[in-house]
Amino acid sequence: MPDTAPLSGWGRCPVLTCRLIRAANFDALRDRLSHFGEMQTLIPRGMGRSYGDPALNDQQFVAPCTDFDRILDFNPATGLLHAEAGVSLADLMTHLLPRGFFVPTTPGTKFVTLGGAVAADVHGKNHHRDGSFGNHVHSLELLTADGEIRTCSSTENADLFAATLGGMGLTGIIRSVQLALSRVPSAYCDVTYRRTANLDQALSLLEQTDADYRYSVAWVDTLATGKSLGRSVVMLGNDAEGHSGAASGAASGGGGHSYQMPARRRKSVPCDPPFNLLGRWTVAAFNRLFYATHRDKQVVVDYDKFFYPLDAIAHWNRLYGKRGFVQYQVLLPPEQARIGLTRILEAVAASGIGSFLTVLKKCGRQGPGLLSFMQPGYTLAMDLPNTGESLRVLAAKLDQITLDHAGRLYLAKDALMHRDTFAAMYPNLERFRQIKRQYDPRNLFNSSQARRLGIVEEP
Amino acid sequence: MSENIVILGATSGIAKALARRFASRRCDLLLAGRDADELNRLAADCRARFNIAAGVETFDALNFDDHAAFVDRCFAHFSGGPHCVVLCYGYMVDQQLGQRDFAEARRTIDVNFTSAVSLLERFAARFEQRRGGVIAAISSVAGDRGRQSNYLYGSSKAGLSAYLQGLRHRLYRSNVHVLTIKPGFVDTPMTAGLVKPDSPLLASPGKVARQIDLAMRRRRNVIYTPGFWRPILCLIRNLPEFLFKKTKL
Numbered sequence: 001m002p003d004t005a006p007l008s009g010w011g012r013c014p015v016l017t018c019r020l021i022r023a024a025n026f027d028a029l030r031d032r033l034s035h036f037g038e039m040q041t042l043i044p045r046g047m048g049r050s051y052g053d054p055a056l057n058d059q060q061f062v063a064p065c066t067d068f069d070r071i072l073d074f075n076p077a078t079g080l081l082h083a084e085a086g087v088s089l090a091d092l093m094t095h096l097l098p099r100g101f102f103v104p105t106t107p108g109t110k111f112v113t114l115g116g117a118v119a120a121d122v123h124g125k126n127h128h129r130d131g132s133f134g135n136h137v138h139s140l141e142l143l144t145a146d147g148e149i150r151t152c153s154s155t156e157n158a159d160l161f162a163a164t165l166g167g168m169g170l171t172g173i174i175r176s177v178q179l180a181l182s183r184v185p186s187a188y189c190d191v192t193y194r195r196t197a198n199l200d201q202a203l204s205l206l207e208q209t210d211a212d213y214r215y216s217v218a219w220v221d222t223l224a225t226g227k228s229l230g231r232s233v234v235m236l237g238n239d240a241e242g243h244s245g246a247a248s249g250a251a252s253g254g255g256g257h258s259y260q261m262p263a264r265r266r267k268s269v270p271c272d273p274p275f276n277l278l279g280r281w282t283v284a285a286f287n288r289l290f291y292a293t294h295r296d297k298q299v300v301v302d303y304d305k306f307f308y309p310l311d312a313i314a315h316w317n318r319l320y321g322k323r324g325f326v327q328y329q330v331l332l333p334p335e336q337a338r339i340g341l342t343r344i345l346e347a348v349a350a351s352g353i354g355s356f357l358t359v360l361k362k363c364g365r366q367g368p369g370l371l372s373f374m375q376p377g378y379t380l381a382m383d384l385p386n387t388g389e390s391l392r393v394l395a396a397k398l399d400q401i402t403l404d405h406a407g408r409l410y411l412a413k414d415a416l417m418h419r420d421t422f423a424a425m426y427p428n429l430e431r432f433r434q435i436k437r438q439y440d441p442r443n444l445f446n447s448s449q450a451r452r453l454g455i456v457e458e459p
Numbered sequence: 460m461s462e463n464i465v466i467l468g469a470t471s472g473i474a475k476a477l478a479r480r481f482a483s484r485r486c487d488l489l490l491a492g493r494d495a496d497e498l499n500r501l502a503a504d505c506r507a508r509f510n511i512a513a514g515v516e517t518f519d520a521l522n523f524d525d526h527a528a529f530v531d532r533c534f535a536h537f538s539g540g541p542h543c544v545v546l547c548y549g550y551m552v553d554q555q556l557g558q559r560d561f562a563e564a565r566r567t568i569d570v571n572f573t574s575a576v577s578l579l580e581r582f583a584a585r586f587e588q589r590r591g592g593v594i595a596a597i598s599s600v601a602g603d604r605g606r607q608s609n610y611l612y613g614s615s616k617a618g619l620s621a622y623l624q625g626l627r628h629r630l631y632r633s634n635v636h637v638l639t640i641k642p643g644f645v646d647t648p649m650t651a652g653l654v655k656p657d658s659p660l661l662a663s664p665g666k667v668a669r670q671i672d673l674a675m676r677r678r679r680n681v682i683y684t685p686g687f688w689r690p691i692l693c694l695i696r697n698l699p700e701f702l703f704k705k706t707k708l
Contacts, residue, residue, distance in 0.1 A: 003652040005657075025470065070501060072507070073503070084500070127703070
């Protein structure tokens with residue numbers, strides 16, 4: 001029974017009308033697809049945490065996949081997990097962290113599915129050390145347009161594998177994933193905060209500390225200008241030592257930390273405020289306060305607080321009001337980063353649109369997928385409220401700066417980019433299209449983003 | 460207390476949440492249904508998440524000839540037999556289709572009512588003999604009053620509710636407890652398309668499973684889940700027929 005619903009990504013902009021197919025099981029979904037007409041298309045969807053329109057399909061079909069969430073096998077000797085793609089990282093954390101295992105890398109929210117993490121080839125604070133999510137995927141089962149379920153890995157259907165990691169769901173529906181989990185000593189991190197006076201210092205600090213810290217990220221005050229442009233609080237972390245009984249779940253004895261995290265009640269934004277609560281003045285006040293209160297210090301922080309501070313507030317995206325926001329995430333190669341990021345921060349400061357949360361991160365290696373976002377350099381992510389035309393003008397300006405400096409934008413965040421911009425940023429696009437043509441010649445799998453950016457060629 | 464629990468129709472959305480709920484308090488499970496692959500996936504999931512024992516048994520609600528042997532298999536599965544059985548399966552016919560096609564109407568009655576009698580009588584006899592056990596079954600708020608939009612499904616569930624009522628009465632003296640579960644709209648694939656995905660009436664399967672589990676342990680007789688359906692249905696049940704028949708419910 002398809003049912004029509006207005007749907008959006010996490011940024012709540014755009015909102016598009018899609019037809020939902022929620023099948024009782026995977027075979028039923030496969031059966032539905034085999035009866036699709038020539039003009040009907042579908043995109044799989046996880047927990048809807050990509051920001052713009054990658055998990056939307058205007059006037060067409062969207063298949064929510066969170067019902068397919070079973071953990072099929074976990075081997076504590078090897079750390080190898082086999083699970084259906086709809087399982088959330090939060091579920092994996094609940095059940096496997098007490099046994100000493102954690103996902104090899106995580107985005108800023110645990111409310112994403114395994115399939116979504118693969119499809120966006122997500123990265124985290126440890127990218128410089130451990131690479132992106134796709135680097136840890138051993139293999140996956142993929143339902144392709146012809147109704148076959150294919151096993152894909154770096155040795156089997158390697159072309160399809162490379163197109164699916166970071167492929168935004170356009171190669172098919174991921175049924176299950178085999179993922180290597182990391183053994184961690186506890187559910188805590190030793191964190192060091194270091195303030196920097198400007199962008200230069202922040203970039204240098206991130207570069208110098210690469211070898212010493214598994215996790216690093218800088219929070220940038222986008223409202224600082226002039227000599228203080230890009231002043232930051234750099235957060236550096238390592239896994240905290242566990243106590244000897246941690247893995248067996250024994251109570252804490254002696255030094256070290258356990259796999260138990262403090263229980264917290266989740267707060268929630270219950271409804272839409274009548275206007276954007278994160279406007280210019282609130283953002284300015286928050287940015288000043290954050291910088292002022294984070295003097296250099298060392299603390300121990302649990303995983304929830306360290307990796308997922310915003311998950312503590314359900315529906316925090318409502319704070320931006322009905323019009324929503326976009327997250328603008330750009331990556332610039334190392335030699336271009338200083339000048340390019342300076343220009344971007346100047347453009348944002350000049351626009352008067354404040355970014356509540358701006359995060360800077362040094363990237364490691366090139367991502368494993370054809371459309372993977374990550375490559376060596378620095379990535380900057382900003383939350384920009386949807387102010388209508390002025391946001392579009394700013395985004396277009398930022399797109400141009402990014403192009404000038406050989407940078408790229410992240411598909412999981414993008415809502416506004418032009419297709420020519422995208423093509424210039426992703427040199428492997430043609431190779432991706434070839435594989436797409438081979439396995440899905442009539443574009444059964446398609447999304448609003450794919451059409452907007454021309455990722456999928458229209459016949 | 461950890462128990463041995465049989466779930467009939469374990470592949471439904473509510474059943475999945477219930478299986479995980481039971482597993483989280485260290486019960487061992489026997490997951491029964493038609494689709495062996497789906498059952499095996501859920502059993503693997505319960506084992507991987509909670510490190511409990513979960514087995515699988517296949518049966519078809521409409522294959523009445525196999526029911527005796529199937530119930531034997533359920534009792535043989537656990538040493539000491541099961542302590543609880545939870546019936547979770549059901550068939551929701553499209554009302555219009557059921558009006559045109561008697562085979563569909565009959566299927567609804569046979570799945571929701573006749574097969575439940577066939578299976579639960581056998582569990583009841585064993586539990587009665589053993590003087591202990593819990594029988595829980597998912598009926599529906601739709602069974603509380605026949606409505607033009609849903610009376611084929613509704614009447615089959617009304618039959619089930621009345622059957623459970625009688626069973627509870629009979630087994631009370633044998634220390635066997637019977638729980639009637641009346642869920643409203645639950646966020647599962649079965650109800651997708653009936654209500655809007657963001658409707659406030661839609662309850663999460665996890666919440667419903669928690670309430671069912673609690674009701675089983677507290678030996679409640681009839682629960683509405685979520686609880687707000689109880690006063691709503693009280694109103695609907697008590698509306699005089701001469702008024703009710705004029706509504707569009």
